[in-house]
Amino acid sequence: MTNQDQDYISYYRTMVTIRKFETLAGELFAAARIPGFIHLSIGQEASAVGVCSCLRKDDYLTTTHRGHGHMIAKGADLKKMVAEIFGKKTGYCKGKGGSMHIADFSLGILGANGVVAGGLPIVTGAGVSIKMRKTDQVGVCFFGDGAANRGTVHEAMNMASIWKLPIVFVIENNHYASTTPQNYACSVNDIYSRSASYNIPGTAVDGNNFLKVREVTLKAVQRARKGEGPSVIENKTYRFRGHFEGDPQKYRTESEVDAWKNKNDPVKRFADYLARKKILTKELNQQIWHEVETELKKAVAFAEQSPYPEPQEALDDLFTIPSC
Amino acid sequence: MTNQDQDYISYYRTMVTIRKFETLAGELFAAARIPGFIHLSIGQEASAVGVCSCLRKDDYLTTTHRGHGHMIAKGADLKKMVAEIFGKKTGYCKGKGGSMHIADFSLGILGANGVVAGGLPIVTGAGVSIKMRKTDQVGVCFFGDGAANRGTVHEAMNMASIWKLPIVFVIENNHYASTTPQNYACSVNDIYSRSASYNIPGTAVDGNNFLKVREVTLKAVQRARKGEGPSVIENKTYRFRGHFEGDPQKYRTESEVDAWKNKNDPVKRFADYLARKKILTKELNQQIWHEVETELKKAVAFAEQSPYPEPQEALDDLFTIPSC
Amino acid sequence: MSDRILSCSAALAEALHEEMSRDETIFILGEDLTAHAGIFGQFKGLPENFPGRIIDTPISETAILGVGLGSALTGMRPFVDLHFSDFVTCCMDELANQTAKIRYMFGGQVNIPMVIWCPDGGGLRAAAQHSQSLEAWFIHTPGLKVVVPSEPADVKGLIKSAIRDDDPVMVFQHKKLFARQGAVPENDFTIPLGRAAIKLEGKDVTLLSYGSGFYLCEEAVKGLGHLNIDAEVVDLRTLKPLDMDTVARSIKKTHRAVIVHEACLTGGFGAELTARIQDELFDYLDAPVKRVAAKDVPIPFSPPLEDYVLPKVSDVVEAARAVTYR
Amino acid sequence: MSDRILSCSAALAEALHEEMSRDETIFILGEDLTAHAGIFGQFKGLPENFPGRIIDTPISETAILGVGLGSALTGMRPFVDLHFSDFVTCCMDELANQTAKIRYMFGGQVNIPMVIWCPDGGGLRAAAQHSQSLEAWFIHTPGLKVVVPSEPADVKGLIKSAIRDDDPVMVFQHKKLFARQGAVPENDFTIPLGRAAIKLEGKDVTLLSYGSGFYLCEEAVKGLGHLNIDAEVVDLRTLKPLDMDTVARSIKKTHRAVIVHEACLTGGFGAELTARIQDELFDYLDAPVKRVAAKDVPIPFSPPLEDYVLPKVSDVVEAARAVTYR
Numbered sequence A, B: 001m002t003n004q005d006q007d008y009i010s011y012y013r014t015m016v017t018i019r020k021f022e023t024l025a026g027e028l029f030a031a032a033r034i035p036g037f038i039h040l041s042i043g044q045e046a047s048a049v050g051v052c053s054c055l056r057k058d059d060y061l062t063t064t065h066r067g068h069g070h071m072i073a074k075g076a077d078l079k080k081m082v083a084e085i086f087g088k089k090t091g092y093c094k095g096k097g098g099s100m101h102i103a104d105f106s107l108g109i110l111g112a113n114g115v116v117a118g119g120l121p122i123v124t125g126a127g128v129s130i131k132m133r134k135t136d137q138v139g140v141c142f143f144g145d146g147a148a149n150r151g152t153v154h155e156a157m158n159m160a161s162i163w164k165l166p167i168v169f170v171i172e173n174n175h176y177a178s179t180t181p182q183n184y185a186c187s188v189n190d191i192y193s194r195s196a197s198y199n200i201p202g203t204a205v206d207g208n209n210f211l212k213v214r215e216v217t218l219k220a221v222q223r224a225r226k227g228e229g230p231s232v233i234e235n236k237t238y239r240f241r242g243h244f245e246g247d248p249q250k251y252r253t254e255s256e257v258d259a260w261k262n263k264n265d266p267v268k269r270f271a272d273y274l275a276r277k278k279i280l281t282k283e284l285n286q287q288i289w290h291e292v293e294t295e296l297k298k299a300v301a302f303a304e305q306s307p308y309p310e311p312q313e314a315l316d317d318l319f320t321i322p323s324c
Numbered sequence C, D: 001m002s003d004r005i006l007s008c009s010a011a012l013a014e015a016l017h018e019e020m021s022r023d024e025t026i027f028i029l030g031e032d033l034t035a036h037a038g039i040f041g042q043f044k045g046l047p048e049n050f051p052g053r054i055i056d057t058p059i060s061e062t063a064i065l066g067v068g069l070g071s072a073l074t075g076m077r078p079f080v081d082l083h084f085s086d087f088v089t090c091c092m093d094e095l096a097n098q099t100a101k102i103r104y105m106f107g108g109q110v111n112i113p114m115v116i117w118c119p120d121g122g123g124l125r126a127a128a129q130h131s132q133s134l135e136a137w138f139i140h141t142p143g144l145k146v147v148v149p150s151e152p153a154d155v156k157g158l159i160k161s162a163i164r165d166d167d168p169v170m171v172f173q174h175k176k177l178f179a180r181q182g183a184v185p186e187n188d189f190t191i192p193l194g195r196a197a198i199k200l201e202g203k204d205v206t207l208l209s210y211g212s213g214f215y216l217c218e219e220a221v222k223g224l225g226h227l228n229i230d231a232e233v234v235d236l237r238t239l240k241p242l243d244m245d246t247v248a249r250s251i252k253k254t255h256r257a258v259i260v261h262e263a264c265l266t267g268g269f270g271a272e273l274t275a276r277i278q279d280e281l282f283d284y285l286d287a288p289v290k291r292v293a294a295k296d297v298p299i300p301f302s303p304p305l306e307d308y309v310l311p312k313v314s315d316v317v318e319a320a321r322a323v324t325y326r
């Protein structure tokens, strides 16, 4: 295998990991083993991995309520993720965050966010910081088609533009914001086109095509790293599951969902590509799924065996000096 | 004189009224007879009158911290305006508002606003109300080049577009937001071009050319009245005075200001046009300035003779039922 | 007319149904309202019955609140659904600097008949950004009225009053209480804003609360009974305007008070109420007023952590004991 | 080292100058900073001395706060100027849901060394949207520290501490006090957050205040002297963390307290402080704690109205009389 082939296999493995992670999370939620509510990104794996495959460990990332995939793609530890989603002490945030609030600052993951479009101003600040510290890091921000209508987007993109910040704004347009179709709530079809308002280059991509997402992102990341300023990318994609687990989904038809699932599954599409190119054999594919499954089982076992935090640990971590 | 000529003279008189009103306000402020701080719109009269000349009394208007001209153009009572700016009981808001917070709901003026870009969501609500009440009213919102970078603009324009609201968004681009040049703070030169992001038609106009402003606005107002949706207009203009009275203005050169004053005074330009067209004679012009001066003197006398509110009136007007 | 058992959610929908039938200027505005009749199903029946009067918006809280306001200034009576009370932070300017101030600032020229409806509260493992109780910010914002109903009948009666009120009214309804059942009169009744209810009479200590706090007090009464402490439970229902008369009447009887709310302790509504009680009723108090509230941290996700942070029945019992055994 | 007379404004600039010279990760972010060294001239000398480290922004409060936060999460120490404290409403989500919660929510993974500097207060005829005192909202927002200096020396010492603090600190500085003069040590001193100062000693009543309230108290002391009331003035300086030890020590001596602040009464910081005093010092109190504050309306424009709404020296005298003559 060439180096590139090996990389591709590794990206594919990450996509499989996200698919399995999310599937498992859905099952665990259905079995009432995960408290609260969770939002799964099944169907959007090419976007997460396509984008994050272009990033270095020290690049920054902000993500959303639907952020598991992005975190895994940026290299997050599965054990700590599962443990966090379970509310365990060994989780990324010691159980304080849960599914919607995971971060790993050692990987530049500045956090998922429970507030829609909350990440854009934050990543813009990371951009300012990069510029002031004169590094060649890059900041990436994922947000949805629904998020695109919040004012934070406007303010952040304008600032990123006038200061030429090293940022890649990634719209994951999965055509729905909770129950609300994009074509109802958004005044334009191609959200990326709004980048013209900020004098930022923008592109739309088939967001379920891993290679295309990667190609476009590579360019944007390069541009940012060279100090040439921000970019906007719109990954057109679809979420296979409801907005949250348990969503009655009256706002769309089963046949619409099935059409995407059957004809436009990003994991399958990349697998098919790799098979066509003879990079991925049937055996290797099975092996990958098996290995991922094993790894995830370990993560779940870790989470299950981990203790819950002690109640009074609720008082820790607010301030750097606990006494305050 | 034709009817149109008479109308033009009346618009011109309004422009003169604004010019004199603002000049007088500046003098009164310098003489410490006006409390607080004030923002004058000298140099922007064509924008105010050009736009408001297209409106009916029952159309709605939201304006800004620099709103005297807009109010006068929409028909506001000068006595009540001066009295309010003086903080007198006979003012529009019984002295509670002052220069930055004047409104006249009987004229559809939903208020000046001390928060930059605060008017956009409000006028959008007026648009929703018009649509639900099925009238053919129109809502107009003035805001500045600085305001254009606030998130409220993005949210309001998107909503106005998806619901096809009868709104005209008027950007008064006077090239500065307080000390900050537009070409520093704004990622595009032509702010109106951002309307494409909302699928809203947009135009830029020489904002110191009364007839051009009126022409473009008439079209936009017609479009709104017919239920065809919102428009964006950018009036390129300039403020002759500082951001507020007393502004040291280190952010621009005197020669830049003088160039505008000398070559691009909207009042003078309209006067010249009317003179060329033989609509405005020298005598009529003098008469108009004289009459306006007299009217304003009366307004100032009214305000001066009016009492201040009684201190305990500060407790009135918070709620409809005072006891709460 | 007779009472039926309804949930808080159904009581809300019924109130809206009645009011929207009566007055066609009332409409509902917010995110994700029509597909599932509100994200908690709280508007059951309304999308079908009032097409065009329950309006889905983009995710644009700033504009949503501003649109509500602008429509209220021009003849409509908007009922704005904020989705989660936590997102009030995204329209705080429209709320605190515009909605709350416009009537006053413009000298009383205009009324603002607007309801801002905020599902709030914790206990659902929804973590820091979906679990807050923020009513105290608005108590400190002149120009807003603040209502926090607890039982289904209160929901119906107060929602109807809030809708009929010509001033902006914020209503906080606890997400965990949507399913709570209770008797609700069938007729067209209202509960005036600014009137508290003594829901359980007692003579030893006054438990003052609202919203989810009311249920903690109700339960605590049993435990206190075992300790031979006879507690009176006052459900404040409206925080602004506040019914100090009822509070005073009760404390003049019991000479002791405990205030219970789910919002965090420091700077919560309990602080204001304590300050007023100790000022206006100093000589009647035999013990300091105690406050029971959430701990001063964001709401954590993990069940043992969240349970530790939120106030509990045993906290109420403990506080009541402390003031009565003094 | 010797003291010089400086204004509050100059004390702020000096603190920033010293800190920015010491640590190059500190920078200032906000609207209209460079042309006039801040809209109140409060950053005099900084634009020239620290080019590129005092950054003008577009009018985008949401992004300004968010950018501050994002930079703090990635190695910088931002000092965010909010222009007028009133515009905090435009970035309330970034402040209350993000900045205040991120450290906690993420289990303490990261520090947020950030100052949010808010010029606030009334008396300048600036009307309802440019005159507020909003500190109480943030007292009720776990995760933020709140500092309100009054005298120039406090400004310098507290600003320096706020900048060095690894947590988000909100600093409210009263616009009308920028020109106030006072002695300020020349050396590199800090005043720790959470330490109040007894600025005038007395034995009959404790006047508790901060920011502009401090000056009301200082003046009231003279009037009270004529009435033979010997007042002690405590300048709280930091509201969160709060120095209850100093408060307690004073009240154990005087047995009476009056709290003075410019924010409106209902739900203000005075409520919280009263609640704590009556709880922790119940047996020491000979009279109810009185609160002196603005009336519960937006700040009106007209001078006689604004003067009526804001608290006055005579209100402080009156309140102190009421609690001492009891």
Ligand SMILES: Cc1ncc(C[n+]2csc(CCOP(=O)(O)OP(=O)(O)O)c2C)c(N)n1
Binding pocket: A065, A066, A114, A115, A116, A117, A143, A144, A145, A146, A147, A148, A174, A176, A177, A178, A243, C031, C059, C061, C083, C087, C090
């Ligand atoms: C400011 C804000 N408003 C509303 C919500 C509630 N909410 C959570 S996710 C969501 C839909 C988001 O849609 P989109 O941005 O398209 O992302 P997707 O869920 O499709 O990934 C909504 C409305 C929120 N969390 N924050």
Ligand SMILES: Cc1ncc(C[n+]2csc(CCOP(=O)(O)OP(=O)(O)O)c2C)c(N)n1
Binding pocket: B065, B066, B114, B115, B116, B117, B143, B144, B145, B146, B147, B148, B174, B176, B177, B178, B243, D031, D059, D061, D083, D087, D090
């Ligand atoms: C939200 C908000 N931020 C900042 C300010 C302070 N401020 C008042 S006017 C102004 C400049 C506005 O510029 P622009 O929109 O271009 O209007 P202009 O003054 O040029 O008419 C600023 C920054 C404010 N009032 N509101």
Ligand SMILES: [Mg+2]
Binding pocket: A144, A145, A146, A172, A173, A174, A175, A176, A177, A178
């Ligand atoms: Mg979506």
Ligand SMILES: [Mg+2]
Binding pocket: B144, B145, B146, B172, B173, B174, B175, B176, B177, B178
């Ligand atoms: Mg401007």
